[in-house]
Amino acid sequence: xxxxxxxxxxxxxxxxxxxxxxxKTLTGxxxxxxxxxxxxxxxxxxxxxxxxxIKLVLAGSLGGEVHLECHRVAAGIWASKLLGHQAEExxxxxxxxxxxxxxxxxxxxxxxxxxxxxxxxxxxSSTSEPPPDLTLRExxxxxxxxxxxxxxxxxxxxxxxxxxxxxxxxxxKAKVPESSMEEAVKEAIAEAVNxxxxxxxxxxxxxxxxxxxxxxxxxxxxxxxxxxKLPESPIPxxxxxxVAEKDIVDKQNKVQVxxxxxxxxxxxxxxxxxxxxxxxxxxxxxxxxxxxxxxxxxxxxxxATGSVIELDRQVEEPVELLLEGKxxxxxxxxxxxxNYGLRVxxxxxxxxxxxxx
Numbered sequence: 001x002x003x004x005x006x007x008x009x010x011x012x013x014x015x016x017x018x019x020x021x022x023x024k025t026l027t028g029x030x031x032x033x034x035x036x037x038x039x040x041x042x043x044x045x046x047x048x049x050x051x052x053x054i055k056l057v058l059a060g061s062l063g064g065e066v067h068l069e070c071h072r073v074a075a076g077i078w079a080s081k082l083l084g085h086q087a088e089e090x091x092x093x094x095x096x097x098x099x100x101x102x103x104x105x106x107x108x109x110x111x112x113x114x115x116x117x118x119x120x121x122x123x124x125s126s127t128s129e130p131p132p133d134l135t136l137r138e139x140x141x142x143x144x145x146x147x148x149x150x151x152x153x154x155x156x157x158x159x160x161x162x163x164x165x166x167x168x169x170x171x172x173k174a175k176v177p178e179s180s181m182e183e184a185v186k187e188a189i190a191e192a193v194n195x196x197x198x199x200x201x202x203x204x205x206x207x208x209x210x211x212x213x214x215x216x217x218x219x220x221x222x223x224x225x226x227x228x229k230l231p232e233s234p235i236p237x238x239x240x241x242x243v244a245e246k247d248i249v250d251k252q253n254k255v256q257v258x259x260x261x262x263x264x265x266x267x268x269x270x271x272x273x274x275x276x277x278x279x280x281x282x283x284x285x286x287x288x289x290x291x292x293x294x295x296x297x298x299x300x301x302x303x304a305t306g307s308v309i310e311l312d313r314q315v316e317e318p319v320e321l322l323l324e325g326k327x328x329x330x331x332x333x334x335x336x337x338x339n340y341g342l343r344v345x346x347x348x349x350x351x352x353x354x355x356x357x
Contacts, residue, residue, distance in 0.1 A: 009168070010161060010164035010165050010168055011136050011138065011156055011161055011164075012138065014160075014164055015138035015154050015156065016138075016338045016339065017109060017112065017113070017338060018066070018105075018106075018109050018154065019036065019138075019140045019152070019154070020036075020337065020338030021105045021106070021108045021109035021112070022101070022102065022105040022109075022152075023035065023036060024105070024108070025101055025102075025104045025105035025108065026078060026081070026082075026101055026105070026142070029081075029082050029101055029104070030078075030081035030082055031081075032081060032144055032145055032146070033144070033145050034142050034143065034144050034145075035142070035143055035335060036140050036141070036142060036143075036335045036338070037140070037142070037143050037149070037335075038333035038334060038335055038340065039141075039290065039315070040139045040140055040141040040151060041141040041149060041151055042308055043139065043151060043153075043306065043308075044071065044151075047071065047072075047073075049071070049072050050072075050128065051069050051070060051071055051072065052069070052070055052071075052072055052074075052075040052090065052095070053067060053068065053069050053126070053127050053128065053129070053130070053131075054067075054068040054069075054098075054099060054102050054124065054125070054126055054127065055067055055068075055124075055125055055126075055127040055129075056068070056122050056123070056124055057122070057123040057125075058120055058121070058122055058160060059120060059121050059123075060118070060119050060120030060121055061118030061119055061120045062113075062117050062118075062120045062160065062163050062164070062167075063120075063159055063160065063163055064156070064157040064158075064159040064160025064161070064162075064163060065156075065157040065159070065160065066154060066155070066157070066160065067127075067130075067131035067154070067155040067157075068102065068152060068153070068154055069130075069131070069152075069153040069154075069155070070150065070151065070152045070153065071151075072090045073150070074150030074151060074152070075090055075094065075095075075098055075150075076090045076094060077148055077150050078098060078101070078150060079093075079094035079095075079097050079098050080094075081144070081148075082097040082098065082100075082101055083097050095126060099124065099125075099126055102124055103124045106122050106124055109122075110122050116167075117167060131155035131157075132157070133155065133157060133158060134155060134305055135158075135305065136155060136156045136157075136158070136161055137153060137154065137155050137305065138153070138154045138156075139151060139152070139153050139154070140152055140154075189275070189278075191278055284323060284324075285323075286321055286322065286323050286328075287322040287323075288319055288320070288321060288322075288333070288340065288342055289319060289320045289321075289322055290311060290313060290319050290333070291311025291312050291313030291319075292311060292312060292313075293309055293310065293311050293312055295309070318330040318331055318332060318345060318346070319331065319332070319333050319342065321342055321344070327348060328347070328348055329342075329344050329346060329347045329348060330344075330345060330346040330348075331343045331344040331345045331346065332345060
């Protein structure tokens with residue numbers, strides 16, 4: 001049984017691939033470049049006219065239906081680009097031109113998916129019937145080089161979503177499960193502890209430490225010479241006791257010689273570098289946030305298909321890149337080969353720990 005997370009992932013991946021193929025075909029057939037907007041426009045209210053609908057029926061390794069829908073104004077804009085002239089109304093000529101563009105785009109889209117999913121066919125046809133299921137909906141806004149904007153809706157049938165989810169689950173089972181980030185960090189720390197002692201043995205002695213050893217050696221030699229020159233005490237027993245007590249004090253002083261500050265600093269730097277290198281390949285999940293909004297429980301329960309939620313961020317404001325809930329960078333949202341991306345314009349160094357600076 002596919003989870004909500006799986007459904008959302010396969011739905012978005014499939015629809016974005018089909019959207020990309022359609023935009024590419026529209027660009028080639030219309031003779032002018034089109035691209036997908038980073039954030040779709042708010043869907044305009046119904047204007048009383050019947051929207052233009054095209055149905056895709058999949059059969060074979062993938063089965064199900066895809067319904068494309070757009071307002072007649074948007075369909076007229078695309079048709080005029082395809083035909084090279086504008087029409088007062090969206091008629092048969094415009095409908096056929098738009099249907100041919102979708103058919104050509106679907107051919108390219110199918111060719112890209114066959115190596116992964118196996119052989120399947122897609123039948124394209126115009127329809128006047130609304131999609132039977134309005135739950136699984138994706139939307140894009142397409143922009144031309146002359147700032148023409150038009151939105152396109154896509155509805156995926158539950159049967160198609162189930163087929164895509166089963167294929168994804170089969171792929172995940174075939175893969176060797178990767179260890180979690182926590183386990184990887186624990187292994188890296190354990191390995192760092194095991195390597196710490198050999199590394200400490202290889203740390204060269206600092207000049208201050210060598211100087212301290214030379215001073216202690218000279219002091220011991222001088223004390224030995226002084227002992228040789230010292231006349232014996234009239235009381236032999238007292239002399240032996242003084243010499244024995246002095247030897248004990250000298251041994252204690254040798255044991256209590258503190259390490260050089262430079263030696264301790266060198267060990268900490270090398271150990272920290274070793275520990276950092278061991279976890280540099282650990283994968284971290286980052287999140288792109290366009291904005292946020294607080295809703296009451298009543299507002300959440302009143303949400304339905306087509307509801308619009310206004311965020312606290314203006315369109316011209318930069319979006320945020322989050323790591324574990326903390327903002328680490330800001331930038332502009334872009335579209336790269338049909339996927340969302342981020343062009344970084346600001347990196348917040350204050351959010352990193354000292355070890356990563």
